[in-house]
Amino acid sequence: MLIIVLIGGILMIAQYFLNIPFLNSLYKKILDWSIVISIFALVIAIRSLLARQFKAIRERTEHIVLPLTTIVSFSAVVIIGLIWGVGEGGFVDTVYKKFLVPMQAAIFSLLAFYIASASYRAFRAKNFSSIVLLAAASIVIIGRIPLGDALADMTTVTLKSGPFALIDFPRWAEWILNVPNVGIKRAFAFGITIGIVFTSLKVIFGIERGYLK
């Protein structure tokens, strides 16, 4: 197994740096295989999902309606999809658009509520660095809404070089996003990328074997 990983890993690195047609076509083949393998992941996933739901029903847990809903909706979508297809305007498409999409959007919208409660709880000016963070966050928050534009328009004075806004949150926000933000993001990107390369090397050279279990 380790030898397959070693050879496979070296070949895949080689195909990136070498213009050898055989390696390039091998790479594409392997990408195709990975799609095929991912289908098997689905089979295991369905088995795990259903087994857990049936177990909950057998044990008659407090919220028995939840596993029942999962099993019924899962079977209904699979059976109807197999018989009548999954095309535009069909039953599965309607379920997807009218139920799943709004429900997913609802969960996503919870983010706004959690941001509100997190900002109340966590943004405390405890020390110098948190004050800097708080100031930067406030500038970006105001800079990203029309209030910032209005403040800039109100405080614009005409200098020799042209109009200049004294309180210009959008421009300050842009600077924060463009300079300190980009600098920090790049530092993280370097660290994380080197971390990924080294973990991959550990896998290829057999130092890391946890995934093989």
Place this chain on the structure above:
Amino acid sequence: MKRAFRKNDTFIPEKILKAPAALLLILTASSSSAAEGAEHVLAHTETLPYFLMLLASFFILQTIRIKKIKIREIPAVRAMEEAVGRSTEMGKPVLFITGLKPIPAVSAIAAVNILGEVASVCASYNTPIVSPHSNSFTMLAAQEEIREAFQKKNNFELINSSRIFFVTDSQFPFAASVNSITNELKPSAIFYMGTFYAESLILTEYGQSQGAVQIAGTDSVAQMPFFITSCDYLLLGEEFFTASAIIKNDEKELRTIAALDAAKIVTMVLLVYSFARSFL
């Protein structure tokens, strides 16, 4: 000092590792000039010397002997055992989430490694571990990792693979089901390890509201502010990839961390060099 590579401990013997290290150094030195003449065989020539430099630092630090590799203390790593201990005291399970990117993504491999270490602490404290997954391959790896950790501590009672299960691979339904599990189990420690997207705050704010100690580790830079806000500890950036090595305190693994630092120094020197060159 112990031999760096014991018999049966490593896949490639040390002597063989020395050869590519030396070869890579020569290649790195010559690659930038050689690449110009060989563009018909080589692709991505602009990144090749840098990649070879990374490889060289990896191999060199695997072969040279360093007396003692000292790793700075990372609060998140120290807090892991305390968090499990707290769960034990409160008689609650530990919840472990491995993120949305599946194995073979490197972040998922790192997450499963950390899971193994946390499971090992859980096994010694006799505390169950629950882990919902968004991918079945990661789930299988996690089941094995947990089983092995509990077997090693001779704790056979708590080995129950039905506690490590698949829920869904869709982002927000996954967040909803994890929150529902948090609500049901009321775990007193939650670990978030892996790649997360917009669901990160939905998970962690809810966990926080349930009073759990939360420890996260991620390679998603965009989500780090959310984790910092609502988690107690966070493994930042590459700390996430090295955490399991630090816990294991295994010399081979520690060498990789030293190599990572060497690669970062090389990168910094290159950045300063290219910055200075832009003025010439």
Place this chain on the structure above:
Amino acid sequence: MKIKRQYIYAVLFISVVIPLATGLTFKVRPGPPVKKFYSAVNGLNEGDYAAVTLSYDPSTKAELNPMVIALCGHLFSRDVKIIMMNPLNNSIGNLGYELITRAASLYGKKENDDYYFLGYVPGEKSALQNMGEDFYSVYSKTFMKAELKDLPLYRDIKTIADAKMLIDISDGNSTVDLLTYVNTKYGVPMAAGTTAIMAGEYYTYLNSGQLLGMLGGLRGAAEYETMLGVNGKGRRGMAAQTFAHILVLLLVLAGNIEYFSGRRK
């Protein structure tokens, strides 16, 4: 005194719903990333092909659909032909098709002539790579199952490199994949539209010149609509965003007052 979570959620709900229900709008001033985006799209000529990839889940449509609608309008008004596809996300197909069809009907554009909707194909990164060599080895039919080799597209586009620009509208990391596999490898100029959360990440690529322009979040969509002179969902959403942001600032303030008064005791 501590404010209960429930009250915070209720006030936030009200401050978002009222501006949306009343249709209130505010003036927004376009910032540099959007101005760059606008002029990059304006640089396209009549008859050019622009590839638009939709790489987002329907759950983020509230933030990203306004961008797609405005972008389609902008491209159609300049008589640029659109190749829209979703090779990196398999769930946006039907919604994307609806969006472009609606935009096309406003400008009197014909499907499979002025615009093409190709949908999803499995393969992700390998599909992107193959598009650079032979576009039709990846896509052979449109989303509505029309054979591509019978369409004008077949004559004009051989590989993805024949498109004059690639615009990715995404809620995740797909823009980075497209930058790696399409922009760097085949030299197709790129611009992007993304959610507010991901926008911070993409400033790196905007700064390095890899992205010609960027629409960040609902604010980005509103700025773009302002430049185009349309009053779309982006601008209408800005009022709700304004009140929500002000509420967040007030909550931060309240949290700090509570913290300092607690410390003094």
